[in-house]
Structure formats: C-alpha cells, structure tokens
Amino acid sequence: MNLAFIKNFNLIFNGLYILKYNNLGFLLEVNETSLQSLLLILRDCETLLFKFLVDILVIDYPGNSKRFCLVYCLLSLKYNIRLYVKINVDEFTSIPSCTNIFKVGCWMEREIWDMAGIFFESHPDLRRILTDYGFEGYPLRKDFPLSGYKEVRYDDSQKRVISEPIEMAQEYRVFNFKSSWE
Numbered sequence: 001m002n003l004a005f006i007k008n009f010n011l012i013f014n015g016l017y018i019l020k021y022n023n024l025g026f027l028l029e030v031n032e033t034s035l036q037s038l039l040l041i042l043r044d045c046e047t048l049l050f051k052f053l054v055d056i057l058v059i060d061y062p063g064n065s066k067r068f069c070l071v072y073c074l075l076s077l078k079y080n081i082r083l084y085v086k087i088n089v090d091e092f093t094s095i096p097s098c099t100n101i102f103k104v105g106c107w108m109e110r111e112i113w114d115m116a117g118i119f120f121e122s123h124p125d126l127r128r129i130l131t132d133y134g135f136e137g138y139p140l141r142k143d144f145p146l147s148g149y150k151e152v153r154y155d156d157s158q159k160r161v162i163s164e165p166i167e168m169a170q171e172y173r174v175f176n177f178k179s180s181w182e
Contacts, residue, residue, distance in 0.1 A: 005081050008047040025082030032087055035072075036096045042074060042083065043101060050074040050083055053102035056109065058116045060142045066090050068118055072098070089118065097123040115140040134163075 005026070009019055017038075020027040030038055042050040052075040059069040066088040074083045089095060097120040098105040109120045110129040117138035120126060128135065137144050151166045 002079070002081055005048075005079060012041070012045060012047065025084060027084045027086060029086045029088075032089055032093060032095050035085070035087060036098065036101065038085065039072070039074075039098055039101045042085075048076060049078045050076045050081075052077065053098065053104055053108070054082075056105065056112060058112050058118065058140065060116065060140065062142045064088075068116065070095065070112075070118070091117065094119040094121045096121050099124060114138075117141065 006019060006021075009017075017028055017030065020029075028038075042048050054073040054075050057071040057073065059071070061067055061069065068089050068091065070087045070089060072085040072087075074085065075081075076083070087095065095118060097109055099109065100122075106123070106125065107129070109123055110126060112118050113120060113123075113126050114128045114130050115138060127133075131139065136149050139148075148166060150163050152161060152163050154160070155162045
C-alpha cells in the first residue's frame, strides 16, 4: 500500500471521496455528475498523474435499481499505482463521455454502448462497433437470450446470407434446482 499516495489524495480531495484499498489497487466510488471533473483532476494533478485509461468495465446486476456498474481502470506510471473509479447507474441514465480527457475512451465507450446499451453524452462517434447496425438488443445484458433473436445462414440457392427469426425445435426446459442429495 502506498501511504504517500493516500496522503496526497486526502490533501487534494479533503475527505470528499473515500478511498478503499484491496490487493488489486485503490477503489473510488463516485456518481455520474462528478465523473468528468474527477477524471480531469486525477489525470492532471502532479501528485497523482493517472495518465492512462487502461479499460472501462461493465458489470450487470439485473436485480438492482442501479443495474450497471461501470469501472474505469486508471494507471499512474510515474507512481506505479492503479486506481479503479466505480459508478453505479441504471439503464436509462446517460454517462458523460470521457473522450475529451482520454482519447482511448472512444473505443471503450462505443463497445459498452454496443454490448450493454449504456449511453454516453457528448460522445463524438457513438455507433455500433461489434454487432451489425440492424442488431436488436444488447448481448452483454444478463436478460439477453443465449440463442439471440435472429439466426444468420448462407442460402446456397439464393447465393446470399439470410437473416431470419430464430426457430427453437423444442420449448425451453423447466429445471428443478433442488438438491437431490437432501
């Protein structure tokens, strides 16, 4: 644990944010309104220098009122510290884009939009990146069906790819999750 980092962090933010520590690094929980200003301070402050946005992760908790958890993974090479900034958000709230702070965030936010359906305000190019433009739904949401909504196949007689609604050969099975050992 880096005690100098904790001291500098507490001096800068004066108790505004609570910094937690685990074996992976430091964790900071914020709300979506203060995200951009926090990321800007973390990047530009000389005693912090989190210049690299390594990744943005999405975790889906469908039972919670704030369904999604976004985790911004930041790295300070100068001080060799990792910081994870965590935001809890529902599926209808838009998040301010971080592309004006970290250029690499453009791809990551497009991927999150395409896969989980979280909208980023003022993103310069928010469009599908991994699925087709006519694709329905968001594949990384836990309520998305495993088989999808459509199937794509090549029809040799028509010499083209056909997209048609999926047909299930049998109904979904009902599973009994009770233990047979009890």
